[in-house]
Amino acid sequence: MAPLQGSRAPMEFGGPLGAAALMLLLPATMFHLLLVARSGSARLLGPPPYLPGLEALWSPWALLLCLTWLGLQAALYLLPARKVAEGQELKDKSRLRYPINGFQALVLTALLLGLGMSAGLPLGALSEMLLPLAFAATLIAFIFSLLLYLKSLVVPAFALAPGGNSGNPIYDFFLGRELNPRICSFDFKYFCELRPGLIGWVLINLALMMQEVELRGSPSLAMWLVNGFQLLYVGDALWHEEAVLTTMDIIHDGFGFMLAFGDLAWVPFTYSLQAQFLLYHPQPLGLPMASVICLINAVGYYIFRGANSQKNTFRKNPSDPRVADLETISTATGRQLLVSGWWGMVRHPNYLGDLIMALAWSLPCGVSHLLPYFYLLYFTALLVHREARDEQQCLQKYGLAWHEYCRRVPYRIMPYIY
Ligand SMILES: NC(=O)C1=CN([C@@H]2O[C@H](COP(=O)(O)OP(=O)(O)OC[C@H]3O[C@@H](n4cnc5c(N)ncnc54)[C@H](OP(=O)(O)O)[C@@H]3O)[C@@H](O)[C@H]2O)C=CC1
Numbered sequence: 416m417a418p419l420q421g422s423r424a425p426m427e428f429g430g431p432l433g434a435a436a437l438m439l440l441l442p443a444t445m446f447h448l449l450l451v452a453r454s455g456s457a458r459l460l461g462p463p464p465y466l467p468g469l470e471a472l473w474s475p476w477a478l479l480l481c482l483t484w485l486g487l488q489a490a491l492y493l494l495p496a497r498k499v500a501e502g503q504e505l506k507d508k509s510r511l512r513y514p515i516n517g518f519q520a521l522v523l524t525a526l527l528l529g530l531g532m533s534a535g536l537p538l539g540a541l542s543e544m545l546l547p548l549a550f551a552a553t554l555i556a557f558i559f560s561l562l563l564y565l566k567s568l569v570v571p572a573f574a575l576a577p578g579g580n581s582g583n584p585i586y587d588f589f590l591g592r593e594l595n596p597r598i599c600s601f602d603f604k605y606f607c608e609l610r611p612g613l614i615g616w617v618l619i620n621l622a623l624m625m626q627e628v629e630l631r632g633s634p635s636l637a638m639w640l641v642n643g644f645q646l647l648y649v650g651d652a653l654w655h656e657e658a659v660l661t662t663m664d665i666i667h668d669g670f671g672f673m674l675a676f677g678d679l680a681w682v683p684f685t686y687s688l689q690a691q692f693l694l695y696h697p698q699p700l701g702l703p704m705a706s707v708i709c710l711i712n713a714v715g716y717y718i719f720r721g722a723n724s725q726k727n728t729f730r731k732n733p734s735d736p737r738v739a740d741l742e743t744i745s746t747a748t749g750r751q752l753l754v755s756g757w758w759g760m761v762r763h764p765n766y767l768g769d770l771i772m773a774l775a776w777s778l779p780c781g782v783s784h785l786l787p788y789f790y791l792l793y794f795t796a797l798l799v800h801r802e803a804r805d806e807q808q809c810l811q812k813y814g815l816a817w818h819e820y821c822r823r824v825p826y827r828i829m830p831y832i833y
């Protein structure tokens with residue numbers, strides 16, 4: 416068994432108790448949303464319309480479909496990539512290599528789907544199977560996390576994540592012990608973060624749109640917007656796949672239940688909530704309002720992409736002409752921090768852009784219900800918490816230089832507000 420790390424990171428998420436509560440609360444919330452979205456009243460805060468029995472949740476076909484989907488995405492991951500990127504330096508000074516072929520996987524999935532649909536594949540029927548599919552995905556996430564936990568017990572100490580090896584099995588199962596679990600060159604965390612869940616999300620959105628066509632003859636403008644905005648978001652993530660290698664999830668967090676469930680179940684089944692809501696609660700949307708919403712999404716995307724690209728370009732090559740003129744602070748690690756451009760406006764401009772887009776995804780659903788705004792509320796909480804975790808890590812990495820950055824750029828996410 417791998418020894419525990421010398422210096423243990425402080426526990427997050429409320430320790431073992433918080434982790435245990437989240438392991439129950441997150442799947443419960445996901446099923447609540449799935450049930451409420453199709454109910455007449457669609458009340459986010461009310462009780463679910465009914466409690467489904469096992470027969471409504473369990474379907475071997477749904478399990479088979481989920482496993483086939485994972486198999487297909489794994490096969491696409493293994494196809495030759497246009498580029499192989501190197502990750503950040505690890506504790507043993509090595510760097511892992513990652514295939515950059517996520518966008519190719521999206522395009523090939525779309526082609527296969529197009530072929531399937533022209534051969535009569537009833538994609539809309541997927542929208543009737545969301546409950547058993549979500550149950551199967553949750554089951555897979557639990558079993559997968561257990562296997563990851565067992566695997567982590569036999570890896571050397573340097574392969575463990577800084578945060579997920581507290582010695583408490585519940586906490587470590589939740590957060591993930593091993594930083595980069597792999598079999599040969601197949602990296603489970605990197606694969607799950609960007610492929611099955613994100614592509615699954617747009618697939619579910621499309622299925623809901625096809626079902627709307629079945630029911631009402633054509634897709635509504637609101638459904639078009641939600642599908643279009645979220646496809647742009649997923650396409651962007653896969654196009655800029657290499658950038659995920661510098662996120663907290665890849666560099667810092669282990670691969671445990673939180674990310675496995677988040678990637679495989681939470682993202683596809685809760686991030687598609689607006690499209691689910693629209694299928695059962697059609698909303699009128701005029702062109703002027705639709706144009707305003709498109710503008711809000713465009714502003715959000717502009718900030719999100721501008722900020723993420725600026726940081727990634729700077730981290731790759733600080734002398735790149737696109738970032739060379741920006742003002743910086745030097746740190747004791749030899750790395751620099753940007754203090755002008757997007758990163759001089761607030762300390763997390765990319766979160767601000769992401770939140771503005773989240774608002775644009777909910778607005779097509781009107782203002783009669785709180786339910787479609789769940790994503791915006793959850794995402795605000797997630798990013799505020801994530802920002803605090805990142806600040807803590809940056810303070811540890813950069814010490815005084817980070818204090819100086821906070822003095823120069825006092826707002827975290829929203830200028831003059833937070
Ligand atoms: N849709 C969703 O569910 C989610 C989306 N996201 C999105 O993912 C994206 C990535 O987010 P995340 O991984 O949390 O964090 P960031 O991309 O914001 O990365 C934070 C890191 O950037 C570096 N950094 C911070 N400030 C500066 C600066 N001034 N100059 C240069 N480098 C700096 C630090 O790392 P270092 O110095 O080591 O490089 C810091 O740890 C965001 O756009 C976020 O909105 C995130 C979570 C969920």
Ligand SMILES: CC(C)=CCC[C@@H](C)[C@H]1CC=C2C3=C(CC[C@@]21C)[C@@]1(C)CC[C@H](O)C(C)(C)[C@@H]1CC3
Pocket residue numbers: 441608609613648651652659662664673674676677678681682
């Ligand atoms: C509530 C719960 C189960 C928490 C787990 C959190 C995960 C759902 C998110 C943690 C970080 C994520 C990122 C994305 C999706 C959601 C999760 C997995 C992301 C892939 C979305 C697309 C973006 O462009 C991104 C690549 C920057 C982003 C990375 C972080």
